[in-house]
Amino acid sequence: MRIRAAVLHQPGTPVTVEEVELDGPKADEVLVRVAAAGVCHSDVHLADGALGPNRWPMVLGHEGAGVVEAVGERVTHVAPGDRVAFSFVPSCGACRACRAGRRNLCEPAGRNAFAGRLMDGTSRLRMPDGTVLQHGLMTACFAERTVVAAAGAVPLDADIPLWQAALLGCGVVTGAGAVRNTAGVRLGDTVVVIGCGGVGLQVVAAAALAGAGRVVAVDRDHAKLEMASARGATAGVDASDGEDLVKRIRAAAGGAPDWAFEVIGRADTMRLAWDVLRPGGTAIVVGLAPAGVEVSLPAIEFLSEKSIKGCYYGSTDVADELSRLVRLVAAGRLPLADVISRVSDLDGAEDALERLRRGEGARTVLVMDRELAQVPDSVP
Ligand code: PAD
Ligand code: ZN
Numbered sequence: 001m002r003i004r005a006a007v008l009h010q011p012g013t014p015v016t017v018e019e020v021e022l023d024g025p026k027a028d029e030v031l032v033r034v035a036a037a038g039v040c041h042s043d044v045h046l047a048d049g050a051l052g053p054n055r056w057p058m059v060l061g062h063e064g065a066g067v068v069e070a071v072g073e074r075v076t077h078v079a080p081g082d083r084v085a086f087s088f089v090p091s092c093g094a095c096r097a098c099r100a101g102r103r104n105l106c107e108p109a110g111r112n113a114f115a116g117r118l119m120d121g122t123s124r125l126r127m128p129d130g131t132v133l134q135h136g137l138m139t140a141c142f143a144e145r146t147v148v149a150a151a152g153a154v155p156l157d158a159d160i161p162l163w164q165a166a167l168l169g170c171g172v173v174t175g176a177g178a179v180r181n182t183a184g185v186r187l188g189d190t191v192v193v194i195g196c197g198g199v200g201l202q203v204v205a206a207a208a209l210a211g212a213g214r215v216v217a218v219d220r221d222h223a224k225l226e227m228a229s230a231r232g233a234t235a236g237v238d239a240s241d242g243e244d245l246v247k248r249i250r251a252a253a254g255g256a257p258d259w260a261f262e263v264i265g266r267a268d269t270m271r272l273a274w275d276v277l278r279p280g281g282t283a284i285v286v287g288l289a290p291a292g293v294e295v296s297l298p299a300i301e302f303l304s305e306k307s308i309k310g311c312y313y314g315s316t317d318v319a320d321e322l323s324r325l326v327r328l329v330a331a332g333r334l335p336l337a338d339v340i341s342r343v344s345d346l347d348g349a350e351d352a353l354e355r356l357r358r359g360e361g362a363r364t365v366l367v368m369d370r371e372l373a374q375v376p377d378s379v380p
Contacts, residue, residue, distance in 0.1 A: 005059045005125075005143035006349035006366075007133065011049025014350040015060060015142075020133060022145055023124040025072035030153040032084060035162035035373035037064035037141040039352040039364045040170050040198060041265070042288055046136065047353055050290035058116055058134035059125055060349070061142030062088040063170035065162040067372060068153065075150045083156045085326075086169040087318040088113060088137040090151035103317040104177075109149075113138045119149045139169075142349050144368050154319045158330035161374035163343065163365050167198075167336050168329075170313075171363065173322050175202020175263075177314015178286050179210050181321075183259050187211040190257040192249055193233070194273055195264035195287060196224040197356075198363040201231055201339045203261050203286065208232025209334065216253045218245075218272075221359055230338060249276045262287045267295040270308075279304035286311045339363050343379055 003022050006015045025031045043060050045051050065085045068078050078084060091098050091106035098106050108119060116134020117123050124147040125133035125140060133140075140146045156165055179185050191207040193200050196219040207215045208231065217228030218237045225236035235252035239245060249272075250256050256278035262270045265287030273283035274297055285308065289295075297308070314321060328334040341361030344352060345368070352364035367373045 001145070003144040004346060005140070006061065006346060008047050008056050008058045008060055010056060011047060015047060015353065017347050017349060019128065020059065021126040021128060022143075022147060025070055025147045026120065027073035028075060028150045029072040029118065029147050030068055030075055030078060030084075030150050031070040031145060031147050032066040032153060033069050033145050033372065034064055034066040034141045034143055034368050036166040036368065037061045037366045038167045038171060038198065039349070039356065039366060041356050042170070043136070044353050044356050045288060045290060048290075051288075052114070052291050055116060055134065057127070057131065058136050059140035059143055060136040062086070062137035062139040063166060064139065064141035065156070065165040065168070066141070069145070071150070077150065078153055078155050083162065083165070084153040085156055085165050085322060086139045086141055086148060087152050087154050087322060088139045088169065089313055089318055090119060090138060090149035091317070092119070104313040104315055109138070118147070142346065142366060144346070151319065154322050156326055157323065158326050160326060160329050160336070163367055163373040163375045164336040164340070166365055166373075167339065167363060168322050168325060171198045171202050171339070172325055172334075172336070173314045173318055174286060174311070175199050175314075176206040176325055177316045177321055178203055178261060178284055178311045179206035181315040182284050182309060182311040183261075183282065185210040185212055185259060188213040189259060190214045190253050190255065192216045192218060192253055192257045192260040192273070192276055193228070194218045194239070194260060194262050194269050196228040197263070198339055199286060200224075200261070200263035201227055201362055203263055204228045204233050205231040205334060209328070214253050216249060216257070218249060224362065227338065227362060231335070245272060246275050257281060259284065265289045267293050270295045271297070274306065274308055277306050279306065281306055283308040284311050285309065340365050343367055343375060
């Protein structure tokens with residue numbers, strides 16, 4: 001079928017919205033009519049060619065929600081008409097990582113996501129001239145429709161409007177999982193969040209929900225500090241002035257923190273996350289740095305039992321985590337709409353990437369169909 005989609009042809013050139021060919025779902029796959037998609041900084045990295053060579057031409061988009069239109073053979077967990085959010089790691093359940101309970105690190109899912117293919121190693125997307133297109137992180141949801149692996153379509157069993165549910169499958173799962181699973185924040189802990197954009201704001205909310213005693217938001221954009229404060233940050237530190245940053249963060253935190261989350265993807269802020277910690281504290285790196293970036297640490301400080309830990313997609317079984325987070329959202333305990341700075345149509349994809357490059361606003365949600373996405377008239 002012909003669909004409109006946002007295509008990255010070459011890094012460094014704007015993504016263009018054009019008509020492409022989408023094949024129907026094969027066995028263990030699902031065709032979804034996309035209602036809305038969130039624009040994440042990882043899309044910027046892909047669009048800028050920062051995540052390695054040969055990752056184009058590609059249909060971008062890895063965070064979104066929609067309605068199932070058709071299912072391939074053997075798919076039983078969803079049926080046409082079901083509302084779903086996407087998971088970009090449709091774990092196989094059978095590889096070594098999955099069997100060890102580390103489903104976010106599923107080996108075939110990781111391999112295929114990197115290659116831009118579905119789980120059988122092929123693509124359902126083509127340019128009209130036959131050129132094969134990669135599926136962005138196995139999701140490719142900057143598009144009117146998409147075919148995803150069955151495990152990548154997670155049923156939404158509560159009535160969350162789809163323009164908000166779109167955020168669940170990357171920012172929300174990643175932020176909440178970083179706090180709950182990668183870290184394991186306990187009641188009363190002190191948490192610092194460096195970088196409070198679309199993902200960092202989810203870390204802030206999750207830390208507050210986890211009962212952190214203090215949650216210090218650090219960002220160079222004042223607007224993000226205000227959003228963080230509305231989501232439970234107890235203090236904000238303006239990082240636009242780099243002077244005495246460690247001292248100012250510690251003062252705002254009432255001392256050196258237990259946890260520092262880096263949610264930007266820069267070597268200097270990863271180092272900052274390490275520097276602010278108390279002895280025994282842990283830095284969690286959520287931010288994704290362009291390929292080739294290295295970070296250096298003062299090795300003598302390992303003696304103080306500080307540690308630094310990576311985080312991919314919330315360190316968990318994403319489908320399970322997502323379903324549980326849905327209940328929190330439905331209960332009104334985890335807001336989503338407040339991080340949506342702008343709603344746009346699919347044609348606004350490049351502008352949304354540009355705003356993220358400039359550090360302007362948190363999430364943009366691309367809405368393919370306002371009615372399907374349940375966007376109220378009050379939202380421009
Ligand atoms: P974003 O652009 O919405 O947020 C980044 C925030 O950092 C913005 O608020 C900026 O103002 C702020 N910022 C930038 N530079 C600085 C600085 N030097 N000092 C202080 N603040 C600064 O991005 P996002 O929230 O969509 O994504 C954040 C990172 O997380 C990005 O690298 C993305 O690729 C990565 C990511 N990782 C995972 C994962 O599984 N690890 C998942 C999703 C996103
Ligand atoms: Zn993302």
